[in-house]
Amino acid sequence: MRTGSMGIMQDVSNIRGQIDRRSWWRRNALFPLGVALLVAAVAEPTFSGPSPAPQNLSSHSISGVRSVIGLENVKPGAKGTITSIRAGLEFSSGKKNTEIPTSSIQDIFTGEESRQDVGGMKGTLVEAAIPYGGGRVVSLFSHRVDVLTVEYLDPQGGFHGAIFVLPAGRAAAFRDDLVAQGAKAFIHVEGPKPGEHKQ
Amino acid sequence: MKPRMHAPILSVCPLAVCGVALMMATSLFAQPGPPSPSQEPQKITASSILLERIVPLEDLLIPEDTRVSMYENVIQQLIKTKKFQHVYRSGDRHAVDAPDLVTLRLTPEAYKPGSQKEREVITVAGATSIKVRLQFVTRDGKIPIEKEVDGKVRFYGENLRATYDLAKKVAAVVNESF
Numbered sequence: 001m002r003t004g005s006m007g008i009m010q011d012v013s014n015i016r017g018q019i020d021r022r023s024w025w026r027r028n029a030l031f032p033l034g035v036a037l038l039v040a041a042v043a044e045p046t047f048s049g050p051s052p053a054p055q056n057l058s059s060h061s062i063s064g065v066r067s068v069i070g071l072e073n074v075k076p077g078a079k080g081t082i083t084s085i086r087a088g089l090e091f092s093s094g095k096k097n098t099e100i101p102t103s104s105i106q107d108i109f110t111g112e113e114s115r116q117d118v119g120g121m122k123g124t125l126v127e128a129a130i131p132y133g134g135g136r137v138v139s140l141f142s143h144r145v146d147v148l149t150v151e152y153l154d155p156q157g158g159f160h161g162a163i164f165v166l167p168a169g170r171a172a173a174f175r176d177d178l179v180a181q182g183a184k185a186f187i188h189v190e191g192p193k194p195g196e197h198k199q
Numbered sequence: 200m201k202p203r204m205h206a207p208i209l210s211v212c213p214l215a216v217c218g219v220a221l222m223m224a225t226s227l228f229a230q231p232g233p234p235s236p237s238q239e240p241q242k243i244t245a246s247s248i249l250l251e252r253i254v255p256l257e258d259l260l261i262p263e264d265t266r267v268s269m270y271e272n273v274i275q276q277l278i279k280t281k282k283f284q285h286v287y288r289s290g291d292r293h294a295v296d297a298p299d300l301v302t303l304r305l306t307p308e309a310y311k312p313g314s315q316k317e318r319e320v321i322t323v324a325g326a327t328s329i330k331v332r333l334q335f336v337t338r339d340g341k342i343p344i345e346k347e348v349d350g351k352v353r354f355y356g357e358n359l360r361a362t363y364d365l366a367k368k369v370a371a372v373v374n375e376s377f
Contacts, residue, residue, distance in 0.1 A: 158287065
């Protein structure tokens with residue numbers, strides 16, 4: 001009997017110990033977890049990249065811009081930051097900086113387009129690899145972008161054109177910024193838009 | 200019995216010989232002769248080329264990014280051909296002094312804006328296409344070569360890729376003309 005009651009007492013103490021350990025875990029492990037989640041929630045907007053709302057234009061700079069074609073010494077398709085400086089337009093990609101002087105700008109055009117979320121050679125291969133035509137469903141996902149076209153002259157008077165793809169809703173403000181600094185820009189008739197705009 | 204068996208063979212034999220002779224004669228006449236001077240593609244000699252600004256026909260609206268992309272792609276492809284010592288852009292002051300300069304004039308005549316999404320989802324729809332009249336103009340205003348070239352993007356790629364396709368075709372014309 002003694003041994004039996006002792007056994008029951010041990011069992012009870014074991015259960016109490018387990019409950020104590022669980023509550024200790026709850027107190028000591030969940031609290032930091034909660035703090036971490038709170039910190040993550042506060043920090044999320046900071047690290048989530050460019051916000052959809054236009055940034056303060058006083059910085060005159062837009063990141064995540066793609067130079068499609070037309071910039072000297074910049075590889076077509078290079079990504080970088082476009083900046084409206086006093087001297088003109090500057091595109092910096094990595095260590096390379098290219099400038100278009102304000103006085104050489106002849107005209108600025110803005111437009112908008114739709115780009116596929118999954119694109120390029122890799123995207124095409126991924127889409128092709130999805131069975132049962134799933135790649136076509138992936139192709140349905142697209143996002144809007146702004147297109148900024150700048151016509152300018154080189155020091156010899158030769159005509160150049162540079163095309164940039166900007167995040168949506170940023171091109172018009174950037175053009176206004178360049179015009180305010182003295183760049184030429186005429187009022188244009190809108191050309192036919194690609195099929196995406198028929199939606 | 201035997202002479203009777205030989206009779207049809209003997210009558211068919213001259214006919215077969217005639218057929219073979221006729222075929223040989225036909226193949227001899229069908230052989231291509233030396234190319235006449237009028238059939239050879241006309242070659243132009245020039246050490247430098249100037250690409251004029253691309254201005255479409257009056258009633259044709261083309262997005263400016265398409266026009267600029269066309270211009271820049273053609274310039275790149277002209278340089279790649281290595282047929283010229285200098286490739287001048289429109290307005291370049293140095294082009295005035297170039298001795299045997301040829302001007303390349305591209306006039307867009309038709310433009311159909313497509314859709315990248317339609318191309319990738321439906322495949323058979325959404326192609327972007329541009330048709331351009333190509334002219335080489337000499338110093339004295341003559342147009343020795345005039346052609347129509349088109350650029351398309353049918354399946355995959357952005358709309359501006361049609362301008363790259365067009366530029367490649369322009370470069371092919373340059374290669375066969377200089």
